[in-house]
Amino acid sequence: MDELTERQKLILTLVVRDYIETAQPVGSRRILERFNLDISSATVRNEMMALSEAGLLRQPHSSAGRIPTEDGYRYFVTHFVYQTDLPEPTRHTITHQFYQARQDVEQWMHLAVSILANHSHAASLITAPHAERASYKHLELISTQGRQVLMVLVLVGGEVLQQILTLAEPASQEQLSSAADRLNQICIGRTAEEILKSPTQMNNLEQDILTLLLGDMTSGDQRASGQMYLDGLTNVLSEPEFVESTDARRTLRRFEERSLLQDLLARTTGSGAVGIVQVLIGGEGEFEELKQCSVVLARYGIPGIATGALGVFGPMRMSYARNIPTVRFMADLLSGLVSETMLGDEPR
Amino acid sequence: MDELTERQKLILTLVVRDYIETAQPVGSRRILERFNLDISSATVRNEMMALSEAGLLRQPHSSAGRIPTEDGYRYFVTHFVYQTDLPEPTRHTITHQFYQARQDVEQWMHLAVSILANHSHAASLITAPHAERASYKHLELISTQGRQVLMVLVLVGGEVLQQILTLAEPASQEQLSSAADRLNQICIGRTAEEILKSPTQMNNLEQDILTLLLGDMTSGDQRASGQMYLDGLTNVLSEPEFVESTDARRTLRRFEERSLLQDLLARTTGSGAVGIVQVLIGGEGEFEELKQCSVVLARYGIPGIATGALGVFGPMRMSYARNIPTVRFMADLLSGLVSETMLGDEPR
DNA sequence: TTTAGCACTCTCGTCTTGAGAGTGCTAAAT
DNA sequence: ATTTAGCACTCTCAAGACGAGAGTGCTAAA
Structure with missing residues (x-):
């Protein structure tokens, strides 16, 4: 060759x-x-x-x-x-934009996905960092007076899971609070496996909630993606290969539905390596819908602790020279963010 | 006339x-x-x-x-x-789809915005319900070992606010926990105003956090929108008036950025009336960008307690006969959801 | 091995042209 | 007083003609 x-x-x-x-x-x-x-x-x-x-x-x-x-x-x-790096001024601009507003993970992701979209001139996607073996921090149960209960579960590292659940029989706010207190004492600081291994005496209500709770703590691994953030669809839309083409529009629809993204991001989970940029040109035979398109993907975060994925989608004729380093740089930036919030490192 | x-x-x-x-x-x-x-x-x-x-x-x-x-x-x-209602089979279909998966507000919104997009064949948008005068339920402070602290604030009714904050001086997890305990005792069940009116003795750390916390509790009213959900951009994209038109694409971009939505939804806040469907045809002189477009909007929720907005965006040539009743019906559905979770009513 | 020259091919924009759809108007019919 | 038939007129749109231009592959000379 x-x-x-x-x-x-x-x-x-x-x-x-x-x-x-x-x-x-x-x-x-x-x-x-x-x-x-x-x-x-x-x-x-x-x-x-x-x-x-x-x-x-x-x-x-x-x-x-x-x-x-x-x-x-x-x-x-x-x-x-492939090996080229982003020019210093660009790195500076991005870093500056990125550290402008820091409030919560949600907003951070919105910001990141928007920066990525603007710099790549393509559609960009990011999944929120997901803790791989998170341990329990605090549980809150909120009665809504019926049998519906809102469960808020905070994990060490700051991930927050919410779920509405329906109890088998009604429970008062007092009952719920005491159940939450009990579970907080038992579970604090432990991972799902550790909680499972040390069986404890508890009543029906507590038992039911614990089951749901453990389900939430582990199910995240299954879907392998916290939240999915998407931006810049209109960027790729203005590319000449996308105007006037019906199947291009169908591809865009599949993108908006997030179903294609699932498959795409699943690829990055397999390899597991963080910070390695993968380039998918023309679907590589695997993705019929991506025939005319290319995708640049990377995983970010700390392997074994918390990771997420990010990428850029555009026509095959996208600027690889700009997008590959950009994705790599954003991955580094987000990895830094994860290590700050999860491990408490100081920002550079 | x-x-x-x-x-x-x-x-x-x-x-x-x-x-x-x-x-x-x-x-x-x-x-x-x-x-x-x-x-x-x-x-x-x-x-x-x-x-x-x-x-x-x-x-x-x-x-x-x-x-x-x-x-x-x-x-x-x-x-x-304007007065027509959705045919019964359609109502049934939507209701069925809507009550399929119920886990948390996040997922519910995703589902709702997607249903709305599919039934309207247009771009659809929904803001999460926002409690208008929420009271304090529980605070959690999570140290990340540096001066960065993750604050998780749960409000009565189940809204969860997260924020990362940087302290003036480092604090240990013990200090943070005791501060959180203190604030939990002082603030529980109270609204922002009530907390302000009853001044309490507290140390610097507690005082700092309280200030931020009260800011969060009230700032929601300002932006007037919890989270913004958007779907179906590709629907309007396949309409003939949008292919090949550059300014149509620019409008779409403004939409994706959410900036147009802000202005649009601000309109519904003014009138305040829940369940009233507003139709904006061709921007009505107010919105230059919407010259060729129409928007169908409504507010949902319980006035004075918690409300949100939803709407549909498409070419002026959209099917009003379908979209107006659909928006009205979805507003009712979401209002029902709010009253279930906020007031504890049983589902219909 | 490189280059100049040339015949050939294919696209694309412009122009013409004719068919077709739709209108407005007038005069007849109801 | 409406409604309708008839007709001349206008405008768009698709199809064909055509020439300019860009680009190629090949051959022969440098």
Whole structure:
């Protein structure tokens, strides 16, 4: 695969870069003009032909300029842009924006997803950090006078779970409060497994609530995503490959429904590695809906403690050179945030 | 204004109905065919001319069919569809969908906004119910070992506020816990004003936290919206008036940013009336961005206790006959939800 | 190995043209 | 006094014609 000459590599990158910017097929002449090379257009044409035969470029029709194939993008990404870093001014801008408002995780996520959308000019998505083995901190039970009870469970590290539950038989606020007190004494500081291992005498009400509570504490691992935040759908919408295309719009719909995201983010869970940026070009055969699209994904957080995922979605013709470092940088930023709030590290 | 003959009213409704369905200018002949009236096309033309002079219809160009003007839509809405109710099967479907999963407010909102989007074929938005004068229930302070502290405040009624705060000087978890205990004793069951009126002796730490806490309890009234939920952007995207139009896309962007929503929902706060459906056609002069669009809005909840807002956004050519009753019905449904959880009423 | 030259192909914008839909008006019919 | 038939007129829209332009592949010379 790596039998490309230096000049072929150069021309490949130039074609990819130009096409990413203009969305127009790139001709041999155009390249000379834009990057004023001192070779002739015929030479470029010959090299282009070689690259076409290697499957890295193709022509929309027989006498048009070249556009990259999926493999072309892949080559470009792995050989040229993957290791690049974000320029310092950009890092500074993002950091500045990011540390503007810090109130709660919710708002932080909103901010992060919006920053990511703006810098990538694509649709961005983030899942809230999810504690992997969280331990119990405090329980609050709030009666609503019927059999409906609001349960608020606070975990160490600050995650808050809420659930409305219906009791088998009505209970007064006093009963609920004493049950909560009891459970708070028994469970405090323990993980779900630890609580399970040390059986304790308790009444029906307490037992019922404990069951639900433990369910909540562990079920988070199943869905593998706290909350899903989504922004910048309209960015990708203004890309030429998305106007006027019906199936592109269907893809967008699947995105908005979050069902595609689930599958996508599941991929990042598998590898488990935090801070590694994955690039999915054209769905890679796995995702029919993403044929024309690309996704840049990463996991953030502290493995084994609390992690989340983030990513960027756009046309295959997205700016990898900008988006890969951006995703990486945001992942680092969010990892820092997690370690501050979970471990109490000082901000840098 | 009401000097329209019965036949003119009929023809107006038929034009509006047909245009809403087809997005094509409606000709005199087309109306005869579709609704087989037993009058001639010339008669229809005469009536159409009268309606054009009354400012209810207009022609895109001199020899085309008619389309409704903003006033035309307004007449149609106020005279014909405003009082209609949702057909029973639809109500049943929605109710069924709505009561499928009930876990916490968060999920309920997600479900509601998605149902609304699907039934309206438009973009839908809902704000979480916000307690208007909430009283204190429980405070939890979680140290992260630095000067950063996570504050979790639970209000009566079940609203949960989270905030990360930075202390002037470091405090241990023990200090934080005792501060929280103290504040819990002092504040429990009281509203922000009541707490303010009864000054109590307390140390610096407690005083600082109390200030922040009271700020949180009252600031909710300012922004007038708990959380904002948005869905169905892609619905309005597939409408013909939105493909290929740049300023339509800009409007959509403003929508995604939630800034337009703020202004829009502020309108519903003013009137305060719960369950009244408001229809905003073409921005009504107030909203430049909504020139081609319409919005159907309502407030839900229990006035003086807890309320939220919901609405639907789409092209001016949206199906009012479906969306107005749908918004009304969803408002009722959500009001019921609020009264269940806040007042403890049994579900219907 | 590179480059100049050339014939060839394909797209795209512009222009023309004709069909079709719809109107407004006038005069006849009810 | 309405309603309707008839008609001339206007405007859009789809289809075809056509030339400019961009880009290619190939061959032969440098």
